Structures are given as C-alpha cells and as structure tokens.
Amino acid sequence: MAKKIDEQKLAEAYNHALALEKAGSFELAAEAYRRVLALDPDDHGGACVRLAAMGYGDTPDKAPDAYIETLFDQHADDFxxxxxxxxxxxxxxxxxxxxxxxxxxxxxxxxxxxxxxxxxxxxxxxxxxxxxxxxxxxxxxxxxxxxxxxxxxxxxxxxxxxxxxxxxxxxxxxxxxxxxxxxxxxxxxxxxxxxxxxxxxxxxxxxxxxxxxxxxxxxxxxxxxxxxxxxxxxxxxxxxxxxxxxxxxxxxxxxxxxxxxxxxxxxxxxxxx
Known part of the structure; x- marks a missing residue:
C-alpha cells in the first residue's frame, strides 16, 4: 500500500528548498531537495530535475511523470x-x-x-x-x-x-x-x-x-x-x-x-x- 504523503510537511520542505536555491545556497538547497524526495519518492515537485540543473544530482532519463502531470494540471487554464x-x-x-x-x-x-x-x-x-x-x-x-x-x-x-x-x-x-x-x-x-x-x-x-x-x-x-x-x-x-x-x-x-x-x-x- 502506497505511503500517504503529508502534504503540509512536503509543501514546507519544498518551499524551503526552493528559497535556498533562489538565494544561491545550492549545497544547502540540494540537501533540502533530497529531504523532499524522501517525503515524496514519486517527485511531484520535480526535485530530481532541480538537483540536476544545479549540478548536485545525476541527470535523469526524463522528468518524473508525477511532476509533469502536476505541473501542467496546475497551469492548464492559463497555459x-x-x-x-x-x-x-x-x-x-x-x-x-x-x-x-x-x-x-x-x-x-x-x-x-x-x-x-x-x-x-x-x-x-x-x-x-x-x-x-x-x-x-x-x-x-x-x-x-x-x-x-x-x-x-x-x-x-x-x-x-x-x-x-x-x-x-x-x-x-x-x-x-x-x-x-x-x-x-x-x-x-x-x-x-x-x-x-x-x-x-x-x-x-x-x-x-x-x-x-x-x-x-x-x-x-x-x-x-x-x-x-x-x-x-x-x-x-x-x-x-x-x-x-x-x-x-x-x-x-x-x-x-x-x-x-x-x-x-x-x-x-x-x-x-
């Protein structure tokens, strides 16, 4: 049975990682994104892609399906x-x-x-x-x-x-x-x-x-x-x-x-x- 995601905890962790990345603290941001992945292995926020973009993670074969689905579902109306x-x-x-x-x-x-x-x-x-x-x-x-x-x-x-x-x-x-x-x-x-x-x-x-x-x-x-x-x-x-x-x-x-x-x-x- 799939583990239920704590949405609030995940959002807080992701926003913290994103803030560190935008501030240029890439090493700390990478650690934070890894914590995001531990909370959400399906990677709805695209943490693995952000890690790769910063040079702190392997380049994946593709963006995670959960990330792409979430991204475009959210922006469909104003796409x-x-x-x-x-x-x-x-x-x-x-x-x-x-x-x-x-x-x-x-x-x-x-x-x-x-x-x-x-x-x-x-x-x-x-x-x-x-x-x-x-x-x-x-x-x-x-x-x-x-x-x-x-x-x-x-x-x-x-x-x-x-x-x-x-x-x-x-x-x-x-x-x-x-x-x-x-x-x-x-x-x-x-x-x-x-x-x-x-x-x-x-x-x-x-x-x-x-x-x-x-x-x-x-x-x-x-x-x-x-x-x-x-x-x-x-x-x-x-x-x-x-x-x-x-x-x-x-x-x-x-x-x-x-x-x-x-x-x-x-x-x-x-x-x-």
Whole structure:
C-alpha cells in the first residue's frame, strides 16, 4: 500500500528548498531537495530535475511523470496565455510553415504527442483528415477536447502510449515542446517508428545549450529545469531508428526572462526498420 504523503510537511520542505536555491545556497538547497524526495519518492515537485540543473544530482532519463502531470494540471487554464502570449511560443505555427514551404502533406492520420491544449491540432487541422492527441495532464486534455479539434484524445504518458498502441499507424507524428521534458530519446524515437507508416513524417522541437555548456553530453538539464539536447545526438538517434533527416532548423523556442531559448525544429521521414 502506497505511503500517504503529508502534504503540509512536503509543501514546507519544498518551499524551503526552493528559497535556498533562489538565494544561491545550492549545497544547502540540494540537501533540502533530497529531504523532499524522501517525503515524496514519486517527485511531484520535480526535485530530481532541480538537483540536476544545479549540478548536485545525476541527470535523469526524463522528468518524473508525477511532476509533469502536476505541473501542467496546475497551469492548464492559463497555459496558452503564459506560453503563447507571454513567452512567445509558436512552434506549431513554425511546423505548419515548414510543411507549406517543403510542400509536405496533406496527411491522413496525425498523432499529436503531448498535445496540451491543442495548439498543434489547431495549427495543422486543415492539413490532416484524422488527429489523435494525448497528454499526461487530464486538465490539458479537457481543454483540448472542448476545442473539437481531435477525433480521438487520450490521457497518457508519451512513451507508454507508443509502447501499448495497437491501432492503425500514422503518417504524421508531431511532438511540439515534448523533448524538453525527456532526456534520453531512444524510447520515444523507437516508439514513434513503431507507430508510423513508411514514408511518414516526424516533426518535433527541442531546446539546446551552447557547446561550452553541453560539452560532450548528449543531453542535460538546463538552468530552467528543462532538458537540452545536442544536435548530433538528435541526428544519431533519428538515424538509428530508421529516419532520414529532411531538415533541422535553428529556432527560438520561447523567451525566458526576456532572453531567447535556442533550439531546433526537426522534420524527418521514416524509411522503415
């Protein structure tokens, strides 16, 4: 039987750790975040990601499911105002523009991974006959459902869905703003390949950091608690899972504290295993 979490004690411990981190007392903050993890092993607050960002913990393969679900459930109602209006996020529209320039599409079946409130569904609706969306956040899926953009919607974790899905394959898979919450890309890329028709298109965005920061690392947690990936790692993983790179474009994913967040917009074609 799962141990019941003392919500008040956990909140106090997390707020204490966060205050130490913001004050620049990273060693003390790391000790405090470890106490948070002892109280909440599922890590609803993303303590392991914060430890990695500070350089006081191992880089996880991905952000904890409980953390992602909690984060986006809490911000679902103001998600678009924050991401689009305040942070200048427009990756779904960038994907649409690249498809138009490349004369790619129309498509028959699209899978929108991490669909959120339906930004990619809205941007690409007229280019696709049938759209399936999924997100780990039930509140996000609720808002997407209200827009009537998707034929099918699921509340599911990306890698689990790709592993379990046995329905008809897709000729377009989109993952806008999903990689910043994943470190190791092999599970998702293999899962996408297994759910895609030969010749299908895989379009996604990622964030990155300067080589002076990333060094030889394929990925790491950046200063804003999101994963950054090296370009060569993305390209190697695509090739290993049967994709040919159509193009990779340098983009500004969003603004963070007024500063641009560099990243990549990637379009690849599945050539089969």
């Amino acid at each position: 678009e105002d924050i991401l689009v209006e305040r942070l200048g996020y427009c990756v779904p529209l960038m994907i649409r523009q690249r498809f138009q320039t490349l004369e790619t599409g129309p498509f028959y079946r699209m899978l929108d991974l991490g669909c959120g409130t339906g930004l990619a569904g809205g941007a690409l609706r007229d280019m696709v006959d049938d759209i399936t969306g999924l997100d780990i956040s039930e509140n996000m899926v609720r808002i997407a459902h209200e827009k009537d953009l998707y034929e099918t919607l699921y509340v599911a974790e990306v890698e689990d869905f790709l592993d379990d899905n046995d329905e008809e394959a897709f000729d377009l898979v989109v993952a806008a703003d999903v990689l910043p919450y994943l470190g190791r890309l092999e599970p998702m890329f293999f899962g996408v390949a297994e759910n895609m028709v030969e010749g299908g298109i895989f379009a996604f965005s990622s964030e990155t950091l300067p080589d002076t920061v990333l060094g030889e690392k394929p990925f790491m947690v950046g200063p804003h608690q999101r994963f950054a990936h090296a370009r060569n790692y993305i390209e190697e993983r695509l090739e290993a899972t049967g994709f040919d790179l159509v193009e990779i474009t340098d983009i500004n994913v969003r603004f963070e504290n007024g500063e641009p967040t560099p990243g990549y917009l990637v379009i690849a074609r599945y050539q089969g295993s």
